[in-house]
Amino acid sequence: MSGDLxxxxxxxxxxxxxxxxxxxxxxxxxxxxxxxxxxxDYHIAGRRKEYIRSxxxxxxxxALETVCGITSKLPDNNLxxxxxxxxxxxxxxxxxxxxxxxxxxxxxxAQPGKTQTINFYNINSGLYFVDLPGYGYAKASKxxxxxxxxxxxxxxxxxxxxxxxxxxxxxxxEPGANDKQMYDWIVKSGYEPVIIATKLDKIKRSQIDKQxxxxxxxxxxxxxxxxxxxxxxxxxxxxxxxxxxxxILENTD
Numbered sequence: 001m002s003g004d005l006x007x008x009x010x011x012x013x014x015x016x017x018x019x020x021x022x023x024x025x026x027x028x029x030x031x032x033x034x035x036x037x038x039x040x041d042y043h044i045a046g047r048r049k050e051y052i053r054s055x056x057x058x059x060x061x062x063a064l065e066t067v068c069g070i071t072s073k074l075p076d077n078n079l080x081x082x083x084x085x086x087x088x089x090x091x092x093x094x095x096x097x098x099x100x101x102x103x104x105x106x107x108x109x110a111q112p113g114k115t116q117t118i119n120f121y122n123i124n125s126g127l128y129f130v131d132l133p134g135y136g137y138a139k140a141s142k143x144x145x146x147x148x149x150x151x152x153x154x155x156x157x158x159x160x161x162x163x164x165x166x167x168x169x170x171x172x173x174e175p176g177a178n179d180k181q182m183y184d185w186i187v188k189s190g191y192e193p194v195i196i197a198t199k200l201d202k203i204k205r206s207q208i209d210k211q212x213x214x215x216x217x218x219x220x221x222x223x224x225x226x227x228x229x230x231x232x233x234x235x236x237x238x239x240x241x242x243x244x245x246x247x248i249l250e251n252t253d
Contacts, residue, residue, distance in 0.1 A: 059099070059100055059101050059123055059124060060124055061122075061123070061124050061125065062100040062101070062102055062105060062121055062122070062123050062124075062129075063105075063121065063122050064105065064119060064120070064121055064122075065120050065121065065122040065128070066119070066120040067117045067118070067119055067120075068117055068118040068119075068120070068151075069116065069117050070116065070147045070150070070151055074118075074154070074155060074158055074159060075120060076160075077120070077128060077160075077161050078161070079122075079125075079126060079127050079128055079161060080126075080127045080128070080161055080163045080248060080249065080252045081120075081127065081128045081129075081130050081159055081161045081162045081163060082127060082128070082129055082130065082162075082163060082164050082165075082166065082245060082248065083130040083131075083132055083155070083156075083159075083162055083164070083165045083166070084096055084129065084130065084131055084132060084165075084166050084168065085132045085135075085152065085165060085166070085167050085168065085182055085186070086134060086135075086167060086168030086169070086182075086196075086198075087134060087135055087136040087168070087169075087170070087176070087178060087179060088134035088135065088136055089134070090134070090168045090169070090170050090198055090199075091168060091170075091198040091199060091230075091232050092106075092131065092134060092168050093106040093131070094106075094232040095166075095168065095196065095198065095230065095232060096121070096129055096131055098232060098235055098238055099129065099238065099241065099242070100121065100123065100129065105121070106119070106121070106131060116133055116147065116148065116151075117133065118130060118131065118132055118133065118151060118152075118155055119131040126249065127245075127248075127249065128161070130155070130159075130162070132151075132152050132155065133148045133151060133152060135148055135149070135152070135178050135182065136176065136178040136179075152182070152185070153185060156185060156186065156189040156191070157189055162191070163248050163252065164191065164192075164193075164194060164244070164248055165186045165191050165193045165194070166193070166194050166195075166196050166241070167179075167182060167183060167186060167193040167194070167195050167196070168195075168196045168198050169195055169196070169197055169198070169215055169219075170197075170198055170199050171197035171198060171199055171200055171202075171203060171208075171211045171212070171215070171229060172199055172202055172203055172211065174214050174215075174218050175215060175218045175219055179218075179219070180218070180219060183195075183219050192225065192226075193225075194225075194226045194227075194228065194241075194244060195215060195219070195221065195225065195226065195227045195228070196228050196230050196237070196241070197211070197212060197215055197227060197228065197229045197230060198230050198231075198232065199231070199232075200229045200230055200231040200236060200237065201231040201232075201233040201234060201236075208229065212227060212229065215227065226244070228240050228241060
């Protein structure tokens with residue numbers, strides 16, 4: 001995050017809050033919080049990111065395999081699926097492209113709210129990234145909104161391989177009614193959503209804690225829920241997401 005966040009040391013805690021938090025020196029922070037960080041991500045003295053644990057999630061191959069519309073039957077996949085949900089313009093395509101190490105593979109629309117499909121990306125022939133339709137576009141018709149809602153809800157309830165859902169929330173704003181509804185849908189479908197607080201580079205360092213707390217409070221997130229601040233500009237937070245995906249794959253038979 002260029003100059004603003006230089007020296008910031010966020011870490012994903014093994015403690016009760018499970019949120020990547022900005023703090024001072026990692027060792028002091030871990031000792032002070034009474035937890036053991038399992039992932040460190042820092043920018044110090046011009047060095048790039050270094051980590052306590054190596055990341056095995058190396059994406060060598062990624063391809064758009066299936067596109068499902070409102071009348072399409074969901075594919076009968078036999079690989080684990082990880083879904084990405086979020087409001088239009090929250091940065092979902094940017095995140096997915098970043099995770100896939102591609103510039104523009106994830107489909108984007110010239111006009112927000114026009115993407116009306118569920119897109120399945122085959123990753124390393126070992127799992128799928130599932131891009132759900134963006135919601136909350138103000139100019140969308142009620143009919144279109146109903147269709148998107150039906151598609152997303154149908155997928156959440158019917159997918160046999162869905163392992164985790166990443167819900168993207170703009171860190172600059174309090175989660176809206178649509179965000180809260182999506183969060184509730186995910187929870188009621190039996191999943192524990194991982195919240196990705198996007199556009200981290202758009203706010204000042206001094207605002208981060210306040211905005212993260214606002215998101216957790218607004219969504220009524222439990223103490224053990226995961227919340228990861230993410231920047232599409234610097235990719236801060238990406239390795240923490242890879243770590244979660246690694247754990248999912250390790251726990252998949």
